[in-house]
Amino acid sequence: MSKIREQALTFGEELPPPTPDTMHWVVYTCKKPGAPFKWAGYVDAPDEALALQYAREHYGLDEACVGLITHRHEDAIDSEYALKNLEPIDASGTDGDEWTVLTLNRRGGNHQTAGVVHAPNANTALARAQASFAGSKVCSIRVVKSSQVLETNEEELLIWRHHDMSYKLARGYSKQVRSKWTRIRDEQTYEDYRQEDIADHF
Amino acid sequence: MSGAANPVAPAEITIDEDPDRLAEFEQRIADGVLIEPGDWMPEAYRLLQLRMAEHHANSEIVGALPEGEWITRAPGMLRKLALTAKVQDEVGHGQMLYRVSQELGKSRDDMLRDLVTGKTKYHNCFNYPCPTWADIAMVQWLIDGAAIMNQKTLADGAYGPYVRTMNRINMEEAFHFKSGEDMVLTLMSGTKAQKAMTQEAFDRWWTIALAFFGPHDKPGAEDMPAMRWRMKIERNDSLRQRFVNRFAPAAIDLGLVINVVTKNEQGLVTSATPDEQLGVDESTGQWSFTEPDWDEFWKVIRGHGPCNAQRLALRRFSYEQGAWVRRAIAHGAVVTPPAA
Ligand SMILES: [Fe+2]
Numbered sequence: 178m179s180k181i182r183e184q185a186l187t188f189g190e191e192l193p194p195p196t197p198d199t200m201h202w203v204v205y206t207c208k209k210p211g212a213p214f215k216w217a218g219y220v221d222a223p224d225e226a227l228a229l230q231y232a233r234e235h236y237g238l239d240e241a242c243v244g245l246i247t248h249r250h251e252d253a254i255d256s257e258y259a260l261k262n263l264e265p266i267d268a269s270g271t272d273g274d275e276w277t278v279l280t281l282n283r284r285g286g287n288h289q290t291a292g293v294v295h296a297p298n299a300n301t302a303l304a305r306a307q308a309s310f311a312g313s314k315v316c317s318i319r320v321v322k323s324s325q326v327l328e329t330n331e332e333e334l335l336i337w338r339h340h341d342m343s344y345k346l347a348r349g350y351s352k353q354v355r356s357k358w359t360r361i362r363d364e365q366t367y368e369d370y371r372q373e374d375i376a377d378h379f
Numbered sequence: 380m381s382g383a384a385n386p387v388a389p390a391e392i393t394i395d396e397d398p399d400r401l402a403e404f405e406q407r408i409a410d411g412v413l414i415e416p417g418d419w420m421p422e423a424y425r426l427l428q429l430r431m432a433e434h435h436a437n438s439e440i441v442g443a444l445p446e447g448e449w450i451t452r453a454p455g456m457l458r459k460l461a462l463t464a465k466v467q468d469e470v471g472h473g474q475m476l477y478r479v480s481q482e483l484g485k486s487r488d489d490m491l492r493d494l495v496t497g498k499t500k501y502h503n504c505f506n507y508p509c510p511t512w513a514d515i516a517m518v519q520w521l522i523d524g525a526a527i528m529n530q531k532t533l534a535d536g537a538y539g540p541y542v543r544t545m546n547r548i549n550m551e552e553a554f555h556f557k558s559g560e561d562m563v564l565t566l567m568s569g570t571k572a573q574k575a576m577t578q579e580a581f582d583r584w585w586t587i588a589l590a591f592f593g594p595h596d597k598p599g600a601e602d603m604p605a606m607r608w609r610m611k612i613e614r615n616d617s618l619r620q621r622f623v624n625r626f627a628p629a630a631i632d633l634g635l636v637i638n639v640v641t642k643n644e645q646g647l648v649t650s651a652t653p654d655e656q657l658g659v660d661e662s663t664g665q666w667s668f669t670e671p672d673w674d675e676f677w678k679v680i681r682g683h684g685p686c687n688a689q690r691l692a693l694r695r696f697s698y699e700q701g702a703w704v705r706r707a708i709a710h711g712a713v714v715t716p717p718a719a
């Protein structure tokens with residue numbers, strides 16, 4: 178056991194002064210090239226560099242994760258969350274900045290990227306996204322200005338996640354668990370047989 | 380791991396809301412509609428859900444403490460890698476659940492402070508010792524197994540942000556459980572000494588696992604807010620029964636003996652005798668078993684368990700040692716311009 182854990186810890190009366198929470202970021206991961214980015218979770222981080230770093234460390238080690246994006250929670254604008262499906266509305270236009278559109282298929286589900294729209298402001302972006310992406314299986318829409326979405330880059334992928342990490346997945350154990358069960362149960366069957374055999378014959 | 384099945388301090392719940400609004404909210408829940416950001420919720424709902432998510436988050440990070448201590452001593456590189464990944468997962472679960480709690484109105488710093496000062500609790504099962512490697516195997520098999528059972532039901536809850544977090548967490552819990560099962564199988568396929576060590580660890584953890592699901596349900600639990608509002612889905616006793624039905628036959632197949640034990644102040648077993656209540660009703664598949672010692676359970680919850688002080692001290696040490704990092708980060712957050 179480490180020295181720290183062996184020694185009796187003593188503390189002063191007071192806790193250190195409180196610190197404010199840092200910025201909240203939402204993280205989405207992509208499982209294979211070309212597939213949408215799906216909601217993975219959150220990190221708290223003070224700036225963009227650490228947000229990406231934390232996101233990679235926490236969510237980027239998912240099996241077959243080939244990339245991730247993150248944005249600040251407060252940079253996302255969500256439509257209402259419909260009870261079932263969000264109705265498409267009439268809105269069109271291609272002026273303004275690019276906005277990344279994410280859709281939520283049902284309450285309690287996970288947001289995933291659906292495409293982009295262009296719009297001069299958030300409300301218009303949401304309206305145009307609702308015009309293009311609402312319909313069946315969309316209960317809510319989220320837009321984030323694309324310039325506020327951070328993404329991992331290609332070069333990082335080369336050194337990231339290219340060795341076998343099946344030890345951190347349930348299925349990495351299935352085969353050996355099954356064979357160990359078989360061996361243990363076979364041993365028991367043999368032992369029962371041996372005991373009966375002894376009892377019957379001697 | 381999980382904390383949510385444990386009894387969250389039953390503080391008084393007063394529901395003081397417009398009856399029509401409340402009725403509409405409860406109808407939605409009864410209809411299976413999930414609560415999402417922007418939806419109205421009763422103040423009591425917010426408080427209860429916060430308390431539950433915060434307790435769960437606390438449990439994730441305190442649960443990682445005894446396991447973290449074993450990383451350097453884990454036998455072999457593969458077990459070291461797997462245990463490191465598991466501890467990282469658990470702390471990650473804590474981070475995600477603190478985030479869910481923040482959205483319900485409490486700052487992360489307040490939650491970390493309340494944890495180290497004992498104002499809030501974490502799951503009781505982490506107040507017991509892990510003196511051998513076989514204890515680590517038992518925690519991953521029995522306690523993570525119990526946690527999956529509980530958290531699968533919580534993923535059917537009514538609060539959207541908690542539900543999506545639970546679904547994500549459960550994927551990783553499956554790895555914890557499977558690697559735990561592999562560890563137990565390896566030990567029980569091993570030498571006499573390894574089997575004896577595993578039996579001793581099983582004696583320490585079987586009753587802790589039974590108590591994991593919390594005390595007996597109060598009569599009418601289904602009508603109380605936690606279940607009526609679908610924060611809690613299944614009764615403690617029903618979860619416990621399902622656990623025994625699943626794990627008792629597996630333990631027996633492994634060659635383990637299910638004992639009734641007495642323990643000393645350090646949480647170590649002083650006597651063990653085979654559980655005479657143990658048996659299965661072939662017609663129903665239900666196992667009978669001896670109850671855990673509920674007096675001991677309450678004593679440990681009230682802070683007098685073998686490891687309560689040790690766990691909190693380590694958490695506090697970490698909070699105090701990390702203070703300068705949080706200060707530096709908070710400073711950074713002020714001077715960093717918002718994302719372009
Ligand atoms: Fe776990």
Ligand SMILES: [Fe+2]
Pocket residue numbers: 380381439468469472548552
């Ligand atoms: Fe966990």
